[in-house]
Amino acid sequence: MNSADNQPTLDVRGLTKRFGGLTAVKNLNLALHGGEILGLIGPNGSGKSTAMKSIMGIERPTAGTVSFQGENIAGLPAHQIARRGFGMVFQHSRPLNRQTVLENIMVALLPDSLFKLFTDRVLIDRAKWIAERVGLAAVMDRRPPTLPFADLRRLELAKAIARDPKVVLVDEPFAGLTLAEVGTFSELIRSFRDEGRAVLLVDHNVKSVAALVDRVLAMYLGEEIVTGRADEVMRNETVRRVYLGGAIETSARPxxxxxxxxxxxxxxxxxxxxxxxxxxxxxxxxxxxxxxxxxxxxxxxxxxxxxxxxxxxxxxxxxxxxxxxxxxxxxxxxxxxxxxxxxxxxxxxxxxxxxxxxxxxxxxxxxxxxxxxxxxxxxxxxxxxxxxxxxxxxxxxxxxxxxxxxxxxxxxxxxxxxxxxxxxxxxxxxxxxxxxxxxxxxxxxxxxxxxxxxxxxxxxxxxxxxxxxxxxxxxxxxxxxxxxxxxxxxxx
Structure with a gap:
């Protein structure tokens, strides 16, 4: 984390999202600096993914502000937020199955304006560099249906960082991966932080999140429980009660x-x-x-x-x-x-x-x-x-x-x-x-x-x-x- 920069890259204040009578996220506050990974954890239904989608503009917030480098972007559509410097790694892979891995990355690199086209050589070189960056160099010419699951997840990472975002939102990166693959993906996400990006990470694999992030924000029923270092949050009595339920009593028959x-x-x-x-x-x-x-x-x-x-x-x-x-x-x-x-x-x-x-x-x-x-x-x-x-x-x-x-x-x-x-x-x-x-x-x-x-x-x-x-x-x-x-x- 860059301590010299006191202004957070992403500053969320009072974020609230309602679906009819259901409040999925309630008055959520978080700050995220460049060169930092913040983990968002909580049991199923606690509002983590809704919070992330509200920040990215996939869901329109009911109330609150989402400030990126001092500009409130709350309520903007997702494509406008992406243009400002956001990338999102979705939980479910959505590649173009008829295109190669390299072509999928090239599509993610295409500019918004036809008046700012890359030359073919520059576009191809940039796409190849990104493929190598996330470990896809050996499969650049293959199509997504022929790839193992871990490579499909790598392709999602490649597309998310294609436009060199300052904020990367990562939703459930470890779902479906083996333990060895979790380690590899953790190193990739750490490298995003080392490049100065601000990373917001949501995953159910609490141990993997805790080992990876700089800070953790624990949520329950749409609200923040506590924010702090992972080891402190894991020892928090409310967090343990939410996950474990309280003291353990037993009455087993042998x-x-x-x-x-x-x-x-x-x-x-x-x-x-x-x-x-x-x-x-x-x-x-x-x-x-x-x-x-x-x-x-x-x-x-x-x-x-x-x-x-x-x-x-x-x-x-x-x-x-x-x-x-x-x-x-x-x-x-x-x-x-x-x-x-x-x-x-x-x-x-x-x-x-x-x-x-x-x-x-x-x-x-x-x-x-x-x-x-x-x-x-x-x-x-x-x-x-x-x-x-x-x-x-x-x-x-x-x-x-x-x-x-x-x-x-x-x-x-x-x-x-x-x-x-x-x-x-x-x-x-x-x-x-x-x-x-x-x-x-x-x-x-x-x-x-x-x-x-x-x-x-x-x-x-x-x-x-x-x-x-x-x-x-x-x-x-x-x-x-x-x-x-x-x-x-x-x-x-």
Whole structure:
């Protein structure tokens, strides 16, 4: 960071962005100097990407100022902001697939005015230099569809710096990269700082961000929690509570107490790719009959991919075995009917149907008497759903919708219930109600539960065993007590 320059290159004051009644970013302040990397971190839904898009002009701010070298650019369209000296590395690669790598970079170099054209030689030489700069020299003549995923990300970096920006905004640069590739990309981003650029970085990979940046701004629900050095921010009690949820309590049953000789569910060396991005790498887990297993990890670690794969929604390598039977080739509908019931992170309720109608869909395989018994049991677990039976699902609160989503899954009488991030975006009072319901489920039913969570203090009190999923791989396995001693400190 250039301490001699006291005026920040980018100065954001009171930045606010509303979508209807939802305030995604609220009164955000940040200052960024040339030769500095500022990391923007926070759980999913905390407003990081919205803040970045509002700065870049992709979203129009509702209020506040965005000053670049003393000029307020808030509200200008993105192309005008780019002309002033901004470059953005988007999370999802968007190359021109019919053009070569070199031609893609040349397009990014083209001037805004036809009266200021480069000569062909100058344009080509500049594009070649940029390709070499980001590690694409060996693939300049190839087209994007033939490139590995990491090279596609390098191409996004090349396009972002093509016009020599003073501010570089980087959105999720590490998603889908291997650990070795994360190291390479970190060095590239550091080199932007060393060239005097101001870099604003957003990523879910908190450890990689913390190791790279000069300062960190932690957000939650659209607002700043704290700004400071990465090590200080990671120790901040509010930040730890946001990511971890608070103190860790456990009540595990030892694995030896589960008497099935072969686990009910086995995931063996499973890998999944989204195109060229690796979402799971050699993941193996097992779950016993009646066991409650938590898979914890920060957003982007691969939890949802793991659950979608078990549910038959994604192609994979490796094996998934249930009761000794391999599930490869089994349709998602058949997997659900066989007793593996998935309650997704996105809930997927039918908003214009009532609570009761949503529940009846889950219990459609039951006869009238069976459906009545299952509803009575469910209403004891979630009394609010009984009160809301005639209400449209879309009019429920977020917590009530989550209870309805779990309730619909339970109406299917699962043998294995998969819960993906059930606490996402919920108020503490709702978390307590959900926690009590899961405790009752664990204590009074034989249902096997596989829970994916970022909030470890919600996940661990119910868990018999814990897996930590980090960057597409299982990096730790054990009981919750050991997690508190061994893994908890390094979780962030």
């Amino acid at each position: 694995e030896a107490s589960f008497t099935d000789k072969v686990p009910l569910l086995q995931v063996e060396n499973v890998s999944v790719n989204y195109g060229k991005a690796q979402a799971l790498q050699g993941v193996s887990i097992h779950v016993h009959q009646g066991e409650f297993v938590s898979v914890v990890g920060l957003n982007g670690a691969g939890k949802t991919t793991l659950f979608n794969t078990i549910s038959g929604l994604l192609p994979y390598t490796g094996d998934i075995v249930r009761d000794g039977e391999r599930l490869r080739g089994t349709t998602p509908a058949k997997i659900a009917r066989s007793g593996i019931v998935h309650c997704p992170e996105t809930r997927e309720l039918f908003g214009e149907m009532t609570v009761r109608e949503n529940l009846d869909l889950g219990g459609q395989h039951l006869d009238d008497a069976g459906r009545k018994r299952q509803l009575e049991w469910l209403f004891e677990l979630f009394p609010i759903l009984k009160e809301r039976q005639g209400q449209m699902a879309q009019t429920l609160s977020g917590g009530e919708q989550q209870m309805l989503a779990i309730g619909r899954a339970l109406m299917m009488q699962p043998k294995i219930l998969i819960l993906d991030e059930p606490t996402l975006g919920l108020a503490p009072v709702i978390l307590e109600q959900l926690s009590k319901a899961l405790t009752k489920l664990r204590q009074t039913t034989p249902i096997t539960v596989l829970l994916g969570e970022q909030n470890v203090t919600f996940a661990l009190p119910h868990a018999d065993r814990v897996y930590v999923l980090e960057h597409a791989r299982i990096v730790w396995e054990g009981d919750p007590g050991r997690f508190a001693q061994e893994a908890g400190e390094g979780y962030l």
